[in-house]
Amino acid sequence: MGTLANFQRTRGALRLLALVIRDLWQNRPQGTYLIQLHHINLGNDEIAAELTSRLDRPGMRGPIHADIISSGGHTAHAQELDASLVEVGKPPIHRYTATSVFLHSLVVGTQHGALPNEVTIATSGPEIQPSMVIAALSALEEVAWHLDRTATGHYRFHTEPSLNKVVADRKQDITASAAKQEIRQRLREVYQGQLFTPIFSPSTPGEIDDVLSSIALAVIDFDSATVTAQNASAPPLVKTLSERAGAEGTFRQYVNRVLFLVADSGQMDRLIDRTREMLAVEQATADVELFNSLESIQRQRLSDRRATSKLEFRVALCNAYRHLFHPSEDGLRHVPLQPQDNSTATRNQQQTLLDTLRGLNQVLDGTTKISPIWVRTKVWPGAQKSVPVNALYEQFFCKAGLPILRTPTILVDCIITGLRDDVWRGKEGEKIISKGRGNVPTSVSLAGDLVLYDPQELDDVIPAALPVTKLQRKLDGDRPGSPNDYVPPRYSGAPVSSVVGSGDVNLAFSKLLDECETAKIGAIKRLSLSVQGVDSVRALGLALPGLPRRGVTVQQRIEAYSGDNDRLTLEYSLPLERTSALRSALRAFEGEVESAEMTVQIVYDPPVAPTDQAIVSVKNVLSAYSVWIKLQAERA
Amino acid sequence: MQQQLHQFQLAVEPLPNASYALTVLQRPFPASRNGRSLPSVKMGSIDGLALLSAWDIVLDVLRSNQHKPAAIQHDKKKRFGLSEESGVRLSLLFKAIAPLSNLDHIRVLQQAIWAMSDEEAYYWFSKCHGPNGRRGVHALRVLCGGVN
Numbered sequence: 001m002g003t004l005a006n007f008q009r010t011r012g013a014l015r016l017l018a019l020v021i022r023d024l025w026q027n028r029p030q031g032t033y034l035i036q037l038h039h040i041n042l043g044n045d046e047i048a049a050e051l052t053s054r055l056d057r058p059g060m061r062g063p064i065h066a067d068i069i070s071s072g073g074h075t076a077h078a079q080e081l082d083a084s085l086v087e088v089g090k091p092p093i094h095r096y097t098a099t100s101v102f103l104h105s106l107v108v109g110t111q112h113g114a115l116p117n118e119v120t121i122a123t124s125g126p127e128i129q130p131s132m133v134i135a136a137l138s139a140l141e142e143v144a145w146h147l148d149r150t151a152t153g154h155y156r157f158h159t160e161p162s163l164n165k166v167v168a169d170r171k172q173d174i175t176a177s178a179a180k181q182e183i184r185q186r187l188r189e190v191y192q193g194q195l196f197t198p199i200f201s202p203s204t205p206g207e208i209d210d211v212l213s214s215i216a217l218a219v220i221d222f223d224s225a226t227v228t229a230q231n232a233s234a235p236p237l238v239k240t241l242s243e244r245a246g247a248e249g250t251f252r253q254y255v256n257r258v259l260f261l262v263a264d265s266g267q268m269d270r271l272i273d274r275t276r277e278m279l280a281v282e283q284a285t286a287d288v289e290l291f292n293s294l295e296s297i298q299r300q301r302l303s304d305r306r307a308t309s310k311l312e313f314r315v316a317l318c319n320a321y322r323h324l325f326h327p328s329e330d331g332l333r334h335v336p337l338q339p340q341d342n343s344t345a346t347r348n349q350q351q352t353l354l355d356t357l358r359g360l361n362q363v364l365d366g367t368t369k370i371s372p373i374w375v376r377t378k379v380w381p382g383a384q385k386s387v388p389v390n391a392l393y394e395q396f397f398c399k400a401g402l403p404i405l406r407t408p409t410i411l412v413d414c415i416i417t418g419l420r421d422d423v424w425r426g427k428e429g430e431k432i433i434s435k436g437r438g439n440v441p442t443s444v445s446l447a448g449d450l451v452l453y454d455p456q457e458l459d460d461v462i463p464a465a466l467p468v469t470k471l472q473r474k475l476d477g478d479r480p481g482s483p484n485d486y487v488p489p490r491y492s493g494a495p496v497s498s499v500v501g502s503g504d505v506n507l508a509f510s511k512l513l514d515e516c517e518t519a520k521i522g523a524i525k526r527l528s529l530s531v532q533g534v535d536s537v538r539a540l541g542l543a544l545p546g547l548p549r550r551g552v553t554v555q556q557r558i559e560a561y562s563g564d565n566d567r568l569t570l571e572y573s574l575p576l577e578r579t580s581a582l583r584s585a586l587r588a589f590e591g592e593v594e595s596a597e598m599t600v601q602i603v604y605d606p607p608v609a610p611t612d613q614a615i616v617s618v619k620n621v622l623s624a625y626s627v628w629i630k631l632q633a634e635r636a
Numbered sequence: 637m638q639q640q641l642h643q644f645q646l647a648v649e650p651l652p653n654a655s656y657a658l659t660v661l662q663r664p665f666p667a668s669r670n671g672r673s674l675p676s677v678k679m680g681s682i683d684g685l686a687l688l689s690a691w692d693i694v695l696d697v698l699r700s701n702q703h704k705p706a707a708i709q710h711d712k713k714k715r716f717g718l719s720e721e722s723g724v725r726l727s728l729l730f731k732a733i734a735p736l737s738n739l740d741h742i743r744v745l746q747q748a749i750w751a752m753s754d755e756e757a758y759y760w761f762s763k764c765h766g767p768n769g770r771r772g773v774h775a776l777r778v779l780c781g782g783v784n
Contacts, residue, residue: 088699135747142751274755312755319758338665339724340765343758360666534670593670 004108006055016040019047030127031091037103037122038096043069051106059159060106063146066165067157068098077143081136096123097136098157101147105157113154151297163302166290170280179275180223186317191219193350195406196259202241208258210245212397215404216258217350219321226265227323227334234325234332238262242325242332254397256404259353260325260332267320274316278309314345324353326362327400335360357404361594364396365406371532371597372418373502375411377628378402385457386427389415393446408446415444415452422500423630424452432458455500456511496521502630505622509615512631516610523607523636527615529622530599530630537596539625541583544576544600546621548614551603552576558596560589568592576600607636644723645676646698646716648708656710657683658694660718660727679723679765680730689742690729693750697722721754724761731764731773732781741781748780 008015023041024032032039042048042064052060070076075083082092100122104114114122116137120130137155140147145165146157161169184201191198196217202208203224208216218241225235234242238260245252252258263271284290285306291299322342325332341352357363364370379395379402380387392415396405405411418424419433419440426433428450433439444450496519501512516524531540537556544554554576560568568589572582608614610633622629647659661676668674682690695705703716718726729749733742749757763772 084696088696131743131747135751138747138751270754308756311759312753315755315759319755336665338662339720339758340762343755343762344766345759345762538670 004055004106012050012054016047016050019044019050023047029091030089031125033126036125038099040099040103041069042099042102043071045071051103055106057106057159060102060157062159063102063105063144063157067140067144067146068102069095077145078140081139081143091127093123093128093132094136094140096128097133098140098144098147101137101140101155102157104155113150113156115153116155119155149297151295163284163294163298163305166284167277167280167305170283171276174276174279176272176276179272179279182275182279183271183317184221186313187219187321190314190317190349191217191261191321193348195348195350195354198350203237204247205241205244205249205252206247208241208245210252210254212254212394213257215406217353218258218260220260220262222263222268222320226263226268228265229336232323232334232336234260234334235262238325238332242327254394255400256327256402257397258327259357261321261353262323262325263320264322267316267322271313271316271320274309274313278313281306281309311345315343318342318345318349318352324356326357326404329401331400362403363406364403364410368407368410369595370410370414371595372414372421372423373532373628373630375414375418376423376502386451386453389444389446389448389450389452392452412444412446415450416440416442418452422455423502425455425458427451427453427458434458455502496635498632498634500630500632503628505619505625505627505629508629508631509619512633513610516633519635521633521635522609524610524615524633525604525607525636526634527602527604527618528599528632528634529602529618530597530632531627532595532597533628534593534596536627536629537598539627540598540600540622540629543621543625544579544583547576547600547618548602549577551605553601553603554579555599555601556583556597558586558589559594560592604636643720644679644718644727646694646718646723646726648710648712648714648716649681650711650713651683654710655683656708657681658687658730660723660730661715662723662727679727680734682730682734685737685739686730686733686742689739690733690746693729693746694726697726721757725749725752725757728757728761728764728776731769732776736777741777745777745781 020035020040023044024035024039027041029039040047040051042051048061048064052058052064064070065072065076067077069079076095078092078094078098081094085094086092097119100119101114104118104122105112107113116134119137120133123133124130141149141155143164144157144162145168146159146162147155147164148158148162149155188198188200191200196215197213199208199216199218201221201224202218203221208218218238220235220238225237227233227235240249242255242258242260243252244250281302285302291302294302318337319339319342322337324335324337326335327333335356337352337356341356344352346352354363358365375392379392379399381391381395393405393408393411396402396411415424415426419426420435422435425435428448433441433450434455499512499515499519499521501508501510501515503511515521529540531537537558544552552575553573555571555573556579557571558568560570570586572579574582602618604614643663645661645663647661649657649659651657659681660679662679663676664674666674687694697718698705698708698716701716701718701722707714707716729746732745732749736742736745749760752760760772760776763769764776766772
């Protein structure tokens with residue numbers, strides 16, 4: 001204080017000391033074992049006047065009221081920071097720290113301000129550790145309007161507004177509507193991408209085309225509809241957009257191609273605040289006059305703050321848009337985006353959405369494979385006996401709940417596999433394509449004329465019945481043309497060695513019996529039961545104890561994933577009696593199994609008739625479970 | 637904000653030597669698969685010195701989530717629901733300080749994490765729990781705590 005020209009060295013010091021002791025005696029703050037610099041109560045008007053007006057520095061009242069202590073209607077920044085500490089009986093460390101800095105700031109000359117260690121020495125005590133003082137300094141620096149740090153590292157209060165004040169003032173000038181406009185513009189940047197076709201702020205069904213095209217991501221405007229974390233059902237607007245299409249509001253055909261992203265109402269105030277902060281900092285950075293008036297360290301801080309505010313805005317934006325809705329069998333299913341996935345601030349936020357859907361098995365892309373049996377049960381329109389491939393492809397876009405088919409070749413591969421496994425047969429024009437004919441193509445066009453038929457609907461002969469010999473050709477008239485066009489006469493040549501029946505349990509056995517009768521199979525030596533899919537495999541596993549004790553072989557293959565790198569693939573073929581321990585162990589992975597298939601082979605020695613009680617008992621055991629099963633019986 | 641969901645929980649797990657560990661758990665989404673509920677995911681766990689050092693912060697978090705600190709007992713398993721912000725910050729803290737033995741480093745990291753804005757904490761949380769989580773935790777220790 002001796003450096004101040006207006007300070008009365010003896011009388012002034014005594015007067016200040018008297019005021020401080022009186023204030024301490026009256027207030028008796030906790031933990032005052034020694035009168036330290038921070039015990040000078042700047043909230044006492046007389047003391048404050050002694051250190052400001054009497055020193056001809058009335059302007060220093062501003063920093064006291066704004067940043068240290070205020071007895072008026074508003075709360076100073078240090079008091080705001082202290083609120084939670086004082087509540088639990090801890091000392092107001094931010095006010096103490098700010099007071100120490102303030103008193104160092106009154107000094108004139110090279111010692112103006114205080115280094116962190118000086119503030120620490122001035123403020124530390126039995127209840128205040130040095131690390132707490134340093135933390136308080138950092139916190140104050142973030143919010144105070146008149147606190148500054150010089151290039152030499154000195155903290156000081158001054159009458160000029162600090163960067164915080166400049167930003168706070170500019171922030172006040174930014175209206176909520178300007179902030180909302182900015183949010184809308186940034187949304188377009190953040191959710192732009194090639195993975196989905198973004199549609200921003202749709203408000204009528206006509207804005208989302210009902211066409212067989214790429215998957216659409218409808219980003220709902222936060223002023224149109226929001227959801228709360230507690231009640232995350234789809235808002236009425238989203239339901240309407242999902243169900244209706246076109247200007248007339250007719251029913252949407254391609255329901256399964258529209259995803260919806262909706263903002264969380266509880267996060268919007270925070271997002272608007274972050275937006276205003278970002279815009280204020282950008283304005284301050286763009287203000288050449290202001291920028292030139294700043295010291296180099298302040299310029300650096302402003303640049304850092306610009307980067308920080310941008311990142312914070314980005315995270316706040318993604319945190320707000322955290323509710324994804326995708327079509328499911330029971331209506332729109334809510335998927336809350338997890339903070340660890342949604343706050344990465346990566347360039348392409350669409351990738352985050354895609355990864356989330358992949359984690360829920362809602363996307364078919366890359367090298368994913370789908371089983372023909374799954375397509376037959378889940379995708380194939382139930383009542384239809386035949387379906388064109390393009391209609392099958394369309395089903396993925398029409399039927400809510402099916403995974404999003406991003407890579408059509410997955411379906412192509414599945415169709416070919418289905419033809420090879422005789423899950424279905426194909427007809428292109430007059431040409432029949434089937435396993436039996438051995439003319440399954442290596443590629444299929446989804447836009448072509450190929451129609452898939454249920455095997456029972458498209459008569460064909462199994463290849464074993466087709467020994468196309470020269471003699472046969474002569475008998476049939478030596479028909480020219482490619483073998484693909486050749487339709488062989490039925491029931492000629494060698495007897496059929498095996499027959500197949502597929503469908504739900506009753507249907508599969510009924511078909512099998514019919515096929516046995518048609519192929520004149522009087523005795524069966526081996527019966528194979530095949531299922532695919534986690535639920536079906538579990539059901540068949542439950543049925544195993546009811547099967548015959550001997551002659552049963554179980555073949556199982558499972559693939560389980562529990563993370564990006566944790567993968568389990570297991571394949572075995574064992575007699576039934578040796579599988580119980582293994583199957584019990586596998587139950588531990590049940591929740592993580594992604595794909596599973598199981599084949600159970602029952603050998604009948606001696607062979608049995610298709611209508612024998614041994615076959616019927618297998619049917620009875622299985623009929624308790626609702627599974628899609630493929631049966632194959634081998635002729636004895 | 638997300639309090640009713642209790643997506644995050646703080647679990648007390650008794651240890652053999654009459655001490656205990658605190659673990660932040662996150663409920664998975666979806667909560668069940670094939671009809672079976674999936675277990676919560678461990679997002680960070682501390683005991684010993686790290687727990688001793690972070691004790692004040694843990695108590696503050698419990699209070700701010702309307703739990704009585706006295707409810708923590710060393711011999712009793714218990715779970716406390718946390719708001720998303722608390723869960724994110726606490727799991728970030730646990731991840732960062734769990735393996736450290738230098739008390740100064742632990743304190744510096746604690747202060748840095750607690751001084752972060754919510755958005756900054758979420759950002760680091762995603763970096764520390766993503767596919768490159770280990771690198772994220774290392775970066776956090778270096779940038780915020782000066783720990784190599």
